[in-house]
Amino acid sequence: MHTEVPVYLLSGFLGSGKTTMLQRLVAYWQEKGMKPGVVINELGDVNLDGLLVESEVPTAELLDGCICCTVREDLAGELAMLVERDRPDVVVIEATGAANPIDLLDSATETAMYAGINIKGLITVADAAHLLEMYRNRGGRTYALMQDQIRCASVIVLNKMDRVSKEEAAELESAISGWNAYAPIIRTVRCETDLGILLDIGFSPERQEQEPLQKMPSGGFAMLGSGHEHVTSYTHRFNRPVDSERFQAMIKDLPREIYRAKGLLTFSDTASRFLFQYAFQELDFIKVTPQGQLDDIAVFIGEHFSASELFEKLTELEADSEQAEADE
Numbered sequence: 001m002h003t004e005v006p007v008y009l010l011s012g013f014l015g016s017g018k019t020t021m022l023q024r025l026v027a028y029w030q031e032k033g034m035k036p037g038v039v040i041n042e043l044g045d046v047n048l049d050g051l052l053v054e055s056e057v058p059t060a061e062l063l064d065g066c067i068c069c070t071v072r073e074d075l076a077g078e079l080a081m082l083v084e085r086d087r088p089d090v091v092v093i094e095a096t097g098a099a100n101p102i103d104l105l106d107s108a109t110e111t112a113m114y115a116g117i118n119i120k121g122l123i124t125v126a127d128a129a130h131l132l133e134m135y136r137n138r139g140g141r142t143y144a145l146m147q148d149q150i151r152c153a154s155v156i157v158l159n160k161m162d163r164v165s166k167e168e169a170a171e172l173e174s175a176i177s178g179w180n181a182y183a184p185i186i187r188t189v190r191c192e193t194d195l196g197i198l199l200d201i202g203f204s205p206e207r208q209e210q211e212p213l214q215k216m217p218s219g220g221f222a223m224l225g226s227g228h229e230h231v232t233s234y235t236h237r238f239n240r241p242v243d244s245e246r247f248q249a250m251i252k253d254l255p256r257e258i259y260r261a262k263g264l265l266t267f268s269d270t271a272s273r274f275l276f277q278y279a280f281q282e283l284d285f286i287k288v289t290p291q292g293q294l295d296d297i298a299v300f301i302g303e304h305f306s307a308s309e310l311f312e313k314l315t316e317l318e319a320d321s322e323q324a325e326a327d328e
């Protein structure tokens with residue numbers, strides 16, 4: 001007889017720190033001698049987050065669409081297959097930052113009916129600085145989506161505490177408690193926290209009995225269902241290595257409507273390849289050695305931005321880099 005596999009859902013707006021949390025959870029379970037499985041959903045058509053998860057971890061990918069709508073049916077199939085094929089002890093599903101968690105919960109709960117899994121609950125990771133800005137300016141669909149993600153959470157990880165003051169954190173916590181009075185709030189930098197405590201306080205059986213997953217403060221549902229058709233993505237495949245400094249200058253100059261970008265790049269002026277991450281005006285690089293043949297690629301995500309303008313800028317960057325190299 002198989003026991004049910006516990007499944008945790010990981011939500012949070014684009015760039016909030018979900019993959020950072022996913023890596024910590026995987027390491028935590030592995031340290032305990034468990035075999036975790038992961039389901040990764042990306043808006044673009046390549047799995048860049050997968051590069052950050054060790055290759056021996058059983059992984060299912062849902063690319064080029066969002067769990068809560070276009071790849072909804074695939075989630076059920078992929079999750080059931082992962083459980084059947086790899087027999088993980090625990091599964092974590094990382095949704096795209098644009099996912100509406102209610103639809104995600106709905107889809108996962110449906111799968112639970114036949115796939116031998118037990119949905120434990122939802123961890124929502126929030127970028128404290130980004131959320132604060134949205135909270136102060138109020139309004140907009142991004143803000144509504146961030147609130148939805150918090151409303152549905154079993155536990156809230158208030159991440160990027162290095163980017164807000166103590167007073168701002170307190171202001172945020174009081175706003176968050178107004179949206180979700182039940183979920184504990186855990187303050188973190190780079191999602192670093194005692195995961196034993198996080199999983200315990202967020203998902204103990206007593207807690208779930210008192211507060212079923214979909215229970216939200218009254219009126220919560222009225223705000224939901226906004227969808228995310230306003231969020232668009234553009235994927236660029238590079239034809240040649242680009243100059244790292246020119247690339248950074250281009251990223252710094254991106255319009256505000258583009259709030260998230262990530263990709264895998266070969267620079268003309270460095271030896272190794274890099275995974276770049278751009279989230280809410282912060283740019284990060286991680287050295288990577290991808291397995292197999294992976295092209296240089298960048299995915300840009302935002303609201304109502306011009307893909308053709310971006311395409312032109314990137315093509316220009318490639319041409320400039322080629323010229324700079326020829327001049328050397």
Ligand SMILES: Nc1nc2c(ncn2[C@@H]2O[C@H](COP(=O)(O)OP(=O)(O)OP(=O)(O)O)[C@@H](O)[C@H]2O)c(=O)[nH]1
Pocket residue numbers: 012013014015016017018019020021049096097159160161162163188189190191260277278279282283284
């Ligand atoms: N300053 C700061 N940066 C952080 C923190 N946590 C994560 N980051 C950085 O924020 C960026 C986005 O982190 P991810 O974990 O990829 O975020 P995500 O939610 O998975 O992003 P999407 O996959 O686009 O939804 C990366 O460059 C991280 O290194 C933090 O606490 N403080």
